[in-house]
Amino acid sequence: MINEQIRDKEVRLIGENGEQLGIMSAREAMRLAEEAELDLVKIAPTAKPPVCKIIDYGKYRYEMARKEKEARKKQKVVELKEIRLSPNIDSNDLNTKMNAAKKFLSKGDKVKITLRFRGREMAHMNASRHILDDFAENLAEVAVVEKAPKVEGRTISMVLAEKKS
Helix, strand or coil: CEHHHCCCCEEEEECCCCCEEEEEEHHHHHHHHHHCCCEEEEEECCCCCCEEEEECHHHHHHHHHHHHHHHHHHCCCCCEEEEEECCCCCHHHHHHHHHHHHHHHHCCCEEEEEEECCHHHHHHCHHHHHHHHHHHHHCCCCEEEEEEEEEECCEEEEEEEECCC
């Protein structure tokens, strides 16, 4: 809220240079802001009494937008990468998939390992579960199992996340 939008009887006022001007009526605070040719901005509406500051509102909004943009820049969006395996995968192919998973994990992404079954492979689902266990065991130094292997229809899947050091 700025200027005339402030309807409180009393406000705690902070001057344009950050000095405490004390508790006064909203009209008096508005008059001081007008004398300084600046805006009266409510910065802490939940306080008792609310805290208002005499500042240039346009400059204030610009600073807030810049801070928000900086905060967004520092955020990392964690993606979920998927690696698909089959029950009759060869050890070299499995090593290639593990290297890909390590690369994804090092970038900070989560990895979903999916073991797909087709046709007669469905009869031997439990016999192939060791592939996922070996996968997790070999990546134990860089990854932690976030979601344990779970059967979902024709697939068994688990999620690995980067190990926090």
